[in-house]
Amino acid sequence: MARPKAPEDADAYEACGRCGEHRPVAARWPDGLICQNCYRKAIRTSGTCAVCGxxxxxxxxxxDGPTCRTCSGVRINVDCVRCGAEDELYSQGRCWSxxxxxxxxxxxxxxxxGVPAQLEPLADALKRMQRANSGLTWIRQDHVQATLRMIATNGTITHEAIDELPKSRTRDFVRGLLIEHGVLPRRDHYLAAFSEWLTQIPNRVADDEHRRLVDRWIRWNFLRKFRAMDEVPRNAFLRAKQSITVGVDFLNWLTEHHVTFVDTTQGDVDRWLTSGPSTRQFIDRLIPWAQSARLINRDLIVPRHRRGTAPRMSASDQASATERLVHTDELxxxxxxxxxLVxxxxxxxxxxxxxxxxDITxxxxxxxxxLGSIDLELPPPLDAPWRELLTEPVNLRTASHPSSDWVFTGQSPGRPINPGHIATHLRDVFSARxxxxxxxxxxxxLGPVPIVAEALGYSPETIEAHRVDSGSTYAQYVGAVRRQRL
Incomplete structure (x- = not known):
């Protein structure tokens, strides 16, 4: 069998007239043979000709810079037969857009x-995407086209109608696009996600009496509080899901051991806690609520999660990580x-x-x-990434963020990037927590608790807890300031 030609095989290909690499040839232009990589780069370069304008x-x-076809003598077809614009062609003489x-x-x-009038804002936004190739990659997928067709043929478009579609990431993404472009009204994202997640809970509870208990607990301890909020925070949403999951597991464990919830003893609680992972301590939200509602016969004790035991980066490691962070090309x-910020x-x-x-100046x-109520100045080189972000913002060339004010836009329409995604990116340099x-x-x-808290956007109680843990006191701070002035 003949040996396949490697892209860098000098015996297989002549050198490219631009990059000098021995790769498959795409064209012969006035400046020599052009490899496929340089060809694609050339036809995707647009702007103002350095010679004729x-x-x-x-x-x-x-x-002086890149030049047009006329000035360079390069003969390529980049004229779209539909719109007449000069652009890279996708198929049948049409550009990507x-x-x-x-x-x-x-x-x-x-x-x-024809496109329904209600969907015209979404259609226009998709067509105007700066990165048309990304839009094509997305919309050509069968499941995306199926979802869009279901929405287009469903009559009046409402959140309730979208909820009836098969649950999928594509459905949620399209909903986000509809919200971002004014087709649907905005709603509390995590409250809606929590309400949808709750629909599976009754089927996960083994006992009818426990099922009624869980329903009451969720309504009074979670939904009532969430509906009173302006917007449910992501952390509260995740904690609620974990607490309910653990609560249901505990009730099912009681059922398996033929114990009713009302007759649960301290021994039952202790056996549950010691026979599984530490996350079982999340029943510290179910049992206190049940006791306050007089749904249990005994005073039961559930140990609280211990705080302050997580690993903490030392000052020297912080300095090293900061040095690496501001000078690295890895991120x-x-x-x-x-x-x-972290x-x-x-x-x-x-x-x-x-x-x-x-929030940024x-x-x-x-x-x-x-971060709080005070503008914190970032000295060089800490300011450099922010200046770069301002000139080259991320994720603003698709339909997901047409005019977003988020600094850190994510893939989901109208929402910032997911914290877990960023934590993974930063993991090679440091643990975010x-x-x-x-x-x-x-x-x-560094100073009085109220001032530090106000500057960083934390509560004074949180900063006080960290100050006590660090062994710092305001008197030590005052003493240090006095010594500096002497």
């Missing part, structure tokens, strides 16, 4: 033809900016990701971030 595709090269437009019209067409400007200012990932550009001399606790340990020593 023509605006369009710039496949040629010159000392025109091909995307055709897919959008097909997927969102109603049975009687994007977005990840480095978030890392600075590592230097002790911010929670969730809170960091909820920053908006209205960038000018020629300074970059300031508002250990870094945050280490930073708060040190920051709590």
């Amino acid at each position: 023509h605006v369009g595709i710039l496949p040629g090269t010159a000392d 025109c091909a995307l437009s055709n897919y959008v019209d097909t997927a969102l067409s109603a049975p009687n033809g 994007s400007p977005r990840d480095r900016a978030i890392g600075i 590592l230097v200012f002790g911010q929670q990932l969730r809170k960091s990701l909820e920053l908006r550009w209205s 960038v000018n020629e001399d300074t970059v300031c971030v508002r 250990a870094a945050r606790l280490g930073a708060l340990h040190e920051l709590s020593k």
Whole structure:
């Protein structure tokens, strides 16, 4: 069998006239043979010609910069037969944007033809995407087209109608697009997700009496509180899910051991806690509630989760991690900016990701971030990632974020990036939790509790707890200031 030709095989291919690599040849242009990589790069280069000022595709090269087809003598077809624009062609002489437009019209067409008026804002947003190739990659998938067709043929579009569609990430993503472009009203994302998650709970409870107990517990201890909030935080949503899951497991365990909840003893609780993982302590939300509601006959004790036992990064490790963070090429400007908030200012990932550009001030001399009620100035080189983010924001070239004020936009329409995703990116440099606790340990020593709390956006009680843990006192702070003045 003949040996396949490797891209870098000097005996198989002549050198590219631009990059010098021995790769498969795509074209012969005035400056020599052009490999496939350089060809794709050339036809995707657009802007203003460095020679004549023509605006369009710039496949040629010159000392002053990229040049157009006329000035470079490069002969390629990049004229879309549908819109006439100069662009990389996708198929049948059409550019990526025109091909995307055709897919959008097909997927969102109603049975009687044409895009329903209610869906026109979504259709327009998809067609105007700057990254049309990303839109095509997404919309060509069978499950995406199926979801869009179901929505387009479903008549009036409401959240309730979307809820009736098969549950999937695509359904939730499309819902986000509909909200972001004004087709559907905004609603509390985590409250809706929690309500949907609750529909599976009754089937997971083995005993009818316990099922009624769980229903009452959820309504009074979770839903009532969540509905009173302006917006349910992600952490509260996750804690509620874990508490209910553990509570249901405990009740099912009682059923298996032929114990009714009303007759549960301390021995039953202790056996449950010691025969499984530490997460079983999350029954500390079910049992106290049941006792306050007089649904249990005895006073039962469930040990609280111990706080302050998580690993904490030392000051020297923080300094090393900060040095690596600001000078590394391993992380994007977005990840480095978030890392600075955690590592230097002790911010929670969730809170960091909820920053908006209205919280950031960038000018020629300074970059300031508002974490609490005070603008904190970031000295060089901590300011560099923020300046880069301002000039090259992330995820703003698709239909998910047409005019978002989020600093750290995510893949989901209208929402910031997921904290777990960022924690994974930062893991090679530091643990986000250990870094945050280490930073708060040190920051709590810098001044009076109210001032530190106000600057960082924490409650005074939280900063006080870290200050006590660090062995710092306000008297020590005052003494240090006096010594500096002497």
